[in-house]
Amino acid sequence: SAVISQKPSRDICQRGTSLTIQCQVDSQVTMMFWYRQQPGQSLTLIATANQGSEATYESGFVIDKFPISRPNLTFSTLTVSNMSPEDSSIYLCSVLWTAGGPAEQYFGPGTRLTVT
Amino acid sequence: AQKITQTQPGMFVQEKEAVTLDCTYDTSDQSYGLFWYKQPSSGEMIFLIYQGSYDEQNATEGRYSLNFQKARKSANLVISASQLGDSAMYFCAMRGMDSSYKLIFGSGTRLLVRP
Numbered sequence: 177s178a179v180i181s182q183k184p185s186r187d188i189c190q191r192g193t194s195l196t197i198q199c200q201v202d203s204q205v206t207m208m209f210w211y212r213q214q215p216g217q218s219l220t221l222i223a224t225a226n227q228g229s230e231a232t233y234e235s236g237f238v239i240d241k242f243p244i245s246r247p248n249l250t251f252s253t254l255t256v257s258n259m260s261p262e263d264s265s266i267y268l269c270s271v272l273w274t275a276g277g278p279a280e281q282y283f284g285p286g287t288r289l290t291v292t
Numbered sequence: 293a294q295k296i297t298q299t300q301p302g303m304f305v306q307e308k309e310a311v312t313l314d315c316t317y318d319t320s321d322q323s324y325g326l327f328w329y330k331q332p333s334s335g336e337m338i339f340l341i342y343q344g345s346y347d348e349q350n351a352t353e354g355r356y357s358l359n360f361q362k363a364r365k366s367a368n369l370v371i372s373a374s375q376l377g378d379s380a381m382y383f384c385a386m387r388g389m390d391s392s393y394k395l396i397f398g399s400g401t402r403l404l405v406r407p
Contacts, residue, residue, distance in 0.1 A: 177339075207393055218383060218397040219337070234394075266335050272393050278325060278344055281387075281395060283337035 178203050178273050180284035188290045189259055196255045197287045199269030204249035207272035209281075210242070214265045222267075225252040259291045294319045296386050296398035303403050305374045312359070313369040313401045315384035321345075323389040326367040328358065331381040331400075340382075343367060374405045 179202040189195050199208065208225040222242055223231040231244040246252045256263050269284040295318040305311035317326065328340040343351045343358045351358045359368040371378055384398040 209394065213335075218399050219385075219395070220397075221394045224392065224394065232392075268337060270337075270395075278342060279393065280339060280342055281327065281393070282339055283329070286335040286337070288335055 177280070178205060178271050178282050180269060180271060180282060182269055182284040182287050184287060185285065186288040186290075188292060190292060191260055193259055194255055194257045195259065195289060196253050197267055197269075199252045199254070199284055201250045201271050205271040205273065206249070208246060208252045209270040209272075210244060210252070210254045211268045211270060211283075212265045213268065213286075219268065222254070225254075256289065259289075261291045263289065264291045265289055294321070294324075294386055294388060294396045296384050296396055298384055298398035298401050300401045301399070303401055305371075305378075305403065305405055307376060307405055307407050308373055310370060310372045311374055311403065313371070313382050313384075313403065315367045315369065315398060317365050317367060317384075317386050319365075319386065319388065321388045321390075325387045325389070326358070326360070327385040327387070327395065328356070328367075328369045329383045329385065330378075331383060333380070337383070341369070371403075376405050376407060379403060379405045 181200045183198045210222040211219045213219045222237045223233040225246040227246045243255045266286045268286045297316045324345045326343045330338040341353045355372045357370045381400045383400045385395040
């Protein structure tokens with residue numbers, strides 16, 4: 177399986193500022209995803225990070241608010257822009273792992289964001 | 293549209309006993325995958341088990357097994373010999389076999405193992 181790390185693990189930010197979250201994988205992967213988990217809720221896909229092209233965003237999420245970069249096959253960043261308290265969530269990076277069997281999906285440890 | 297339903301917001305189980313966490317799904321896809329994840333209080337999502345819609349046998353991984361009933365559209369997780377460390381949130385998820393590979397998650401079940 178893939179080993180995924182995220183930075184920062186947690187942060188407390190002020191309203192109106194931006195935070196960039198990094199996701200690093202120990203192996204090359206084709207597909208990387210960013211999910212959001214609001215307090216007490218389930219996970220919702222924000223976007224799929226595509227290497228060499230624009231990210232694909234889900235309904236309700238826009239590039240201006242959540243710009244994503246994917247410069248290579250092992251790294252991606254998610255920026256949460258112009259933050260408000262409603263952005264307080266756990267943000268999780270996920271990768272698609274195909275190693276001869278069915279494609280499995282693994283998650284990073286998450287970034288716990290609190291906006292004050 | 294795909295949908296995952298977990299009807300048990302919370303469950304208790306005695307240590308060393310088995311427990312079943314319910315999951316039903318709705319999809320018009322013929323081919324799909326079903327996943328279970330564990331989320332401890334630390335927030336990480338730990339992959340537990342996977343079942344493909346065309347797999348004839350129920351998936352098993354150590355103490356975890358998936359009771360897959362395709363006609364009923366259910367994919368219940370069975371944890372045998374519960375341990376205190378099993379206390380966590382458990383999420384059922386589904387993925388269609390289109391090229392998006394995105395996961396749709398249920399609302400989760402919080403499991404508490406009693407000593």
